[in-house]
Amino acid sequence: MSAFFHICFSVLLLLSSPLLVKSLSPSLNDDILGLIVFRADLQDPEGKLNSWNEEDDSPCNNWVGVKCNPRSNRVSELILEGFGLSGKLGRGLLQLQFLQKLSLARNNLTGSLSLSFTQLSNLRVVDLSENGLTGSIPSDLFSQCGSLRSISLAKNKFSGPIPESLGSCPTLASVNFSSNQFSGELPVGLWSLSGVRSLDLSDNLLEGEIPKGIEGLSNLRAISLRNNKFIGEVPDGIGNCLLLRSIDLSRNSLSGKLLSTMKKLSLCNNLILSKNGFIDEVPEWIGEMRSLETLDLSENNFSGQVPESFGKLQSLKILNVSKNALTGSLPEGISKCVNLLALDISHNSFTGNLPSWVFSLGLEQVWFSDNQLSGSVDNAFGSSMENSRKKLVTLDVSQNKLSGEIPSGVGDFVSLKFLNLSRNLFLGSIPGSIGQLKTLNVLDLSDNHLNGSFPSEIGGAISLHELNLEKNSLEGNIPLSISNCASLMSLSLAHNEITGSIPTSLSKLTYLQTIDFSFNKLTGSLPKQLANLVHLQSFNVSNNQLQGELPAGGFFNTIAPSSLSGNPSLCGAIVDRNCPTVLPKPIVLNPNSTDDTAQGTIPQSFGRGKKILSISALIAIGAAAAIVIGVIAITVLNLRVRGSTSRDAIALTFSGGDDFSQSPSTDGNSGKLVMFSGDPDFSTGTHALLNKDCELGRGGFGAVYRTMLKDGRSVAIKKLTVSSLVKSQHEFEREVKKLGKIRHPNLVSLDGYYWTQSLQLLIYEFISGGNLYKHLHEDSGENHLSWNERFNIILGAAKGLSHLHQMNLVHYNLKSSNILIDSSGEPKVADYGLARLLPMLDRYVLSSKIQSALGYMAPEFACKTIKITEKSDIYGFGVLVLEIVTGKRPVEYMEDDVVVLCDMVREALDEGRVDECVDGRLQGKFPVEEAIPVMKLGLICTSQVPSKRPDMGEVVNILELIRSPLESQDELGDF
Known part of the structure; x- marks a missing residue:
């Protein structure tokens, strides 16, 4: 134990001044002291450092992450990558005087980089990447960097400028400061590091021009300045860095022409200049960079044609010239790029036919969308060799002027995962060979002139996630085989001529999120089983000939009426159309019968020729009478x-x-x-x-x-x-x-x-402030409620109602006139619990007496078989929320129409018309990021099925989550 206390005492001395350790007994290992002090500043939740035992004579035997020089028996490497450590970098590291490699990457370290590694004269490699380190780098950190060869601070949260002292490290070969928040201009001294082979400053906030003198980096192999704020031209000296193999200057604001000195970079494999402002034609001399494997010139302002010299790039694997202003036809010479795997010319103005060599090269990715390509694709598809067909994974030729039929040979591309032929002029039927594409995830043939039936072979494409055939002239029924596409998430057949009924088997596609069958000629009823599609977010069958009752439950409790419009025979609460009553046995009304006692007949006393009321009308009259x-x-x-x-x-x-x-x-x-x-x-x-x-x-x-x-x-x-x-x-x-x-x-x-x-x-x-109804519907001018006041009223009312439900009390009569506002603007729920003072009443009488305000009453009040619970209050609360946000009454009578608030909001949100929902008196003075989720919460609370409504405790939590981000955003001001 005496040794243990000796160590503890030494640790205290070390923490106060590292120099005092020199006076300790030489028998005490300095490396053990340093490592124990270093560990004291860390948290080790996974126990990875449990093997570090201060009683050991040396850390070199079994201390995890520690390596020693076998000659000196001193710690030479400390490698703790991905150990899940947190805490800060402590001073204990400075005791490891023989340390050559320090790697603490992929941990959760925080705090600033306050240690001066210059005291570790033997340190060669430092890797602190992928942590949470913050603050600026001390200006003198690299003033005496000794033999440091590699440093990585990537993927932290460092800020401020890159210190000028970095240029004082002549032995540096690798610098990686990427994915931080470094700002300011590059230090000029950086270009004096003649030994640097790799320089990565990407994904920061660096700005200004790239300094001249880059040719000073004579050993440079790779440079990445991607995703910063650099401006101006690329310095011509870059062409003198003859060993360069990778250049990434993408996602900046660089401009001007590409300088011809770059053609001297004959060893360059990757030239990535995308998302800048380069101008003029694509230089012919790029064809002299024979080692290029990746050439990305996308999203610039290049014009003219693609140079024929590109055919000399025999090593080229990826060519991307998308989103420029290029014209003409693709040069035939590109067919000589036998190693090409990905070709992206999308979003330009290329003309001519789809080149026949595209599919014979063995390409894996082809993006030709949004150009002016025309003509048939028969030759292109027919020219592909069998081996080439097996490689193609992505084909996008959408938004061109391609015509003719889709060749049946499309089914030979057995590796296809993405096929987009949309927005062209294709005609004829969809080839059944599509079903041979077993790996296809996305098929988009929309906006063409396709006709014929929806092929049943589509069921063979069992990996489909998205199927879009809208805006064609397809006929026939929806094939039952569609149920074989078990992974389908999005299905659109809108704007066709499809007939028949919606197959019940569609309900087997449990991953479906979006269905659009609008503007067709579908008939029959909606399968009730569709309510079982738990992931469904959008279901549009508007403008068909569907009939019958809507499915109950699930998504269909909150479906927008606009998604069902144009089907005059659909019925249910959502479409505001009563469904005919279905009785167990039909009642036969026989006016000619003379037997007054016969079952189901009408006596002669009713008289001949008089109009006989329907059964549903009789039931309605009876209920009204009650x-x-x-x-x-x-x-x-x-x-x-x-x-x-x-x-x-x-x-x-x-x-x-x-x-x-x-x-x-x-x-x-x-x-x-x-x-x-x-x-x-x-x-x-x-x-x-x-x-x-x-x-x-x-x-x-x-x-x-x-x-x-x-x-x-x-x-x-x-x-x-x-x-x-x-x-x-x-x-x-x-x-x-x-x-x-x-x-x-x-x-x-x-x-x-x-x-x-x-x-x-x-x-x-x-309560002196009056009720909410008066504030919403009777106050005018400058006295209207602000957004903050409305939100606080909603939240306060929710808290009050939640407390009632915790006391097992149902309010029964929640409405804006029963929300009172005190002198400080705080809402108070009134008239609660009064129904408990009465004996059990018929719910029709209860409805007329208690739920006197039209629009707040939950639908279960009309059904004797459903128990009235707290969920009925939540329905009324949902209506109240929408009333507060919109400033409109739950039901408003227009000149020739009745507007139900829930339906109006649901339809407006579905169509993105948020401003039309919020009270116009706010004049845009409301945070959209609060208004939308609050209205959606109100709609969820008004679900037709009680079990689908949240509890009031959950409502309070949701409202507090909606509001909490606003409190830290001063720029939104006082709404």
Whole structure:
């Protein structure tokens, strides 16, 4: 143990000053001290350094990642690549005076590079790539770099300029500072590093011109300045770096012409100049760079024709001249580039036919899209040799003027994964040989003049992910064999003449995300099994001849009505068209029957020649009658108690607080007043307790009045107008006391109650800011709610409702008039839990009494077999969200139309018309990145099937996630 304490004491000395270690006992190994101190600054979650034992005499035997010089028995290499280490680079490394190679790549190290490696005079290789190191590089880091030959700081987060001292490292052969945030201009001294063979400064923020004098890098083999902000011309001195094999200057703002001095680079394999601003014609001298394997001149401003000299590039494998202004035909000489694997001439203005040699070279990738190529492709396809056909993986000749039929020989390209012949003039039928392409992932034949049937052989292309045949003149049915394409994710047959029904087998394609069958002649009903496609995101069957009921569940709960339009016989809630009632047995109406007792007949007393009502009409009339009878019954019951209620109200008005008793008496003349806290006495001022002038509003349960307590505090009193339906006093008080215990910042608190047999009052805290309905629909001018205020109201209401659901309370009556706004703008949910004060009611009566505001009622209220749960509140909340964002009522009656808010928003979002959804009074002063997800959340909450709606706890979490990014973005300002 004494040795262990000796080490610990030495470590402390080392941390304070490395020089003091020299005074320690020579028996103590400096390398062990250094490594132990180095490990102390690290976290090792995977235990990779467990073998580092400070009790060992030497780290050279079994310490993982440590290598030693066998002669000196001192640490020469520390290689900890991919160990999952985190922490910072500690000073312990400076004790490893014989260290030659340090590699800590692919870890999670953080902090700045504060160590001065100049103290390690033997260090030759430093690799700190792929970590999280930050900050700027100290200006003197490389002032005395000794024998350093290779340094890599790639893929970190370093910033600031590249230090000028880097030019003081004459032995450097490899410099890699790529994928950081270095900025500023290149240090001129960099070009004095005559020993550098590889220089990679790509993917940074470096700017200015590339300094002249690059010829000083006489040993340079590879240079990459890709993806920076360099401007100006390429310095002509680059042609004197005769050993260069790879040049990547892409993704900058370089300009001017390519200098002919570059033709001297006869050893160059890769010349990548894409995404710059180079001009003029492509130089003929490029053909002199005989060693080129990759030539990328794409996305520049080159014009003219491709030089015939390109045929001399016998080693060329990749040629990319896409996205320029090139014209003419491809030179025949390119057919001599026998090693060519990828050819991209897309997005130019090339003319002529598709060259016949393209498919005989054995190319793997061919991109010819967006040119002016014309004529038939028969010769090109027919010229390909068998071996060449097996190599082609990608063929894109889209957006040209190619014509004629698609040759059946396309099926011979058995390795094809991507085939795009779209936006041409192809005609005739789709060859069945397409089914031979077993590896094909994408097939796009859209926007041509193809006709004939949709070939059943398509089922042979079992690897298809995307199939696009839209905008043709295809006929016939959708083949059942399409179900064999089990990996299909996108299927578009829009704008054709396809007939028949949608096959049920389509539901077997479980990965489908997008289906577009619009503008065809499809008939029949939509298979119910389509609701099982769990990944479906878009389903468009508009403008067909489909009929029947929509599938229920899944994606179809939130489908946009526009995706179903133009099918007048489709029915269901989404298309706002009732489906005919289906009864177990048909009812036969026989007006000629004389047997009044016969089953299913109508007596003669109905009379001949009169119009007989349909069964669905009779059912509808019966349901309507039931609702009317229920409403009348409640009204009559209320009228019976109105007289006694009025008398109690008058007594309250003039007797003041003294007549209220807290005794358990149920005598109608005395009543029972209970306050959960505070003074129970009311003020006896000029405003009576239930004075008509103090009425705040009326709802489904009763009228609300404002009055004051003796302490000057205002309260709101709700006089229940459903007195005859209220439970017994015992049950009433039990439920009210439960409500009185609920406290939440976003819920209106119940402070007390008053009870007699004929009058019941609920006493609430008074909220001064009015209700949300008035703020949304009655305020005008500058008083409208801002986006922040609207979002806070949505979030606050969600939190309040979530708390109710945690207490197992269903609100039943959520709407904008039941959201009150206090003086600080905080929303408070009101009128919750009142349904619990009533005995069980028929849900039609409950709907008419409680869900009085049209548009908020969940669809399950219309179905007796579905239980009313918290999910019904969530539907109303979803409508409320859309009302707050749009400023529109849930249902609005136009001159000759009825607009349902959910449908309007769903359709507008589906078509990308976001600005039309958000309240116009905001005039664009809202963050789109918040508005869109909030509206989508509202639509999810209004799903037709209750189980598809989220819980309120989940809603709160989603809203907080939507809002959290905004808090760190000052530039968005105050919305």
